Amino acid sequence: MTRIALRLLLAGALLLAGCTTVKGYLFPPGVKLDWDSLSLYVDPAANRDFPLAVDLVFVTDAALAKRVAAMKAAEWFGARDALRSANREALQVVSLELAPGDSLMLPEKRVPDERLFAALVFADYFAPGEHSARLEQLTGKIAIEFGATELSVHATEK
Numbered sequence: 001m002t003r004i005a006l007r008l009l010l011a012g013a014l015l016l017a018g019c020t021t022v023k024g025y026l027f028p029p030g031v032k033l034d035w036d037s038l039s040l041y042v043d044p045a046a047n048r049d050f051p052l053a054v055d056l057v058f059v060t061d062a063a064l065a066k067r068v069a070a071m072k073a074a075e076w077f078g079a080r081d082a083l084r085s086a087n088r089e090a091l092q093v094v095s096l097e098l099a100p101g102d103s104l105m106l107p108e109k110r111v112p113d114e115r116l117f118a119a120l121v122f123a124d125y126f127a128p129g130e131h132s133a134r135l136e137q138l139t140g141k142i143a144i145e146f147g148a149t150e151l152s153v154h155a156t157e158k
Contacts (some may be wrong), residue, residue, distance in 0.1 A: 029062065030115035034139040038106040042098045042146045046125075052146055053124035054096045055080065056135075058112045061090035065117035073122040073131035098146065123151050 038056075046052055055076065059065040064087055068076070084091055094110050119136040127149040135142065138155040145152050 028115055030060065030117050031136050032113070032115055033111060033119060033136065035111065036141050038111060038142045038144070039103065040096070040098065040106065040144045040146070041103045042100055043148055044101040045148045046100045046146050047148075048126055049100050050126065051097050051099045053077065054098055054146070055122045056094040056096075056106070056110075057118070057120045057122065058092040058094075058116055059090060059118040059120075060092075060112075060114060060116055061087065062117045064090050069118050069120060069134060071122075071132070072129075073124055076122045076132065077124050121151065121153070125149060 040054065042052060057068060057076070059068055064083075068083070068091075071079070080093065084093060092112055094106070096104070098104065116136055118134065121133050121135060121144055123131045123146055125131050129150055131151060133144070133151060133153045135153065138153070140155050140157040143154045143156075145154070
């Protein structure tokens with residue numbers, strides 16, 4: 001048996017035995033973003049005509065992703081600095097301040113290339129509400145629209 005065949009056989013045996021290291025190598029956890037573009041648009045009547053704080057949040061840790069995904073925007077903005085300090089390796093945040101009527105195409109370099117457990121958007125509206133959305137499962141051209149009192153996310157698939 002060749003060395004390569006022997007290694008493949010050993011890897012298969014370890015995989016069947018439940019070795020998480022081999023599983024993680026062959027089937028890495030998380031997802032890679034499959035976005036052609038990410039555009040943001042703020043309605044002229046958004047947020048009572050005040051600028052809107054927006055965070056795009058990318059999480060590479062499963063437990064942290066679950067915690068952050070359960071937050072409403074007000075909770076996120078209240079805990080953001082502490083979460084960033086405590087999770088520097090697992091949490092990337094792109095913070096923007098958008099005025100009513102603004103539109104923006106996020107440069108590709110601002111979107112992580114690594115595998116993620118969550119990609120989210122949070123908007124700090126004056127109006128009560130969740131003001132957040134999950135993004136990691138979307139593909140193609142992603143558009144986030146910030147309306148007068150809530151946000152919506154659309155994807156035009158490939």
